[in-house]
Structures are given as C-alpha cells and as structure tokens.
Amino acid sequence: MNNPKADAALYLLSGLIQRVAKDKPELIEEMLSGIKSDQAAVSADVDEKEYIDKIFKESIAVLERIKGKV
Numbered sequence: 001m002n003n004p005k006a007d008a009a010l011y012l013l014s015g016l017i018q019r020v021a022k023d024k025p026e027l028i029e030e031m032l033s034g035i036k037s038d039q040a041a042v043s044a045d046v047d048e049k050e051y052i053d054k055i056f057k058e059s060i061a062v063l064e065r066i067k068g069k070v
Contacts, residue, residue, distance in 0.1 A: 021070045
C-alpha cells in the first residue's frame with residue numbers, strides 16, 4: 001500500500017481477526033458473507049462505484065488470506 005498508517009491498521013486488524021476466529025471459527029465466513037451481501041446491495045449508479053468495489057475486493061482478499069492462516 002505504501003501507507004504506513006493503513007498498513008499498520010491492516011496488520012493490527014488481521015491479528016485481531018485471527019485471534020477472535022480461533023474462538024469463533026465461523027467468524028470469517030460470516031464476515032465474507034456480509035461483505036458480499038453489502039457489495040451486492042450497492043446501487044450500480046452510486047458515485048465512485050469502481051472505488052467502492054475495490055474496497056470490497058480487497059476486504060475479501062484480506063479475509064481469505066487470514067482464513068488460510070487460522
């Protein structure tokens with residue numbers, strides 16, 4: 001990303017999600033489902049749709065990486 005604040009937040013959140021997912025294994029699947037549902041609910045004509053879709057795509061990618069480590 002080349003943004004230390006964003007990278008630090010991603011690092012910390014990833015660690016937190018991993019720890020919580022150990023006690024609640026269904027968490028990641030629930031989050032993935034929620035993200036996909038939210039993405040589907042975004043209107044096609046919303047401002048900055050392309051950027052919003054990139055956020056959803058990256059969120060899914062992050063959770064899939066975490067899922068592989070739990």
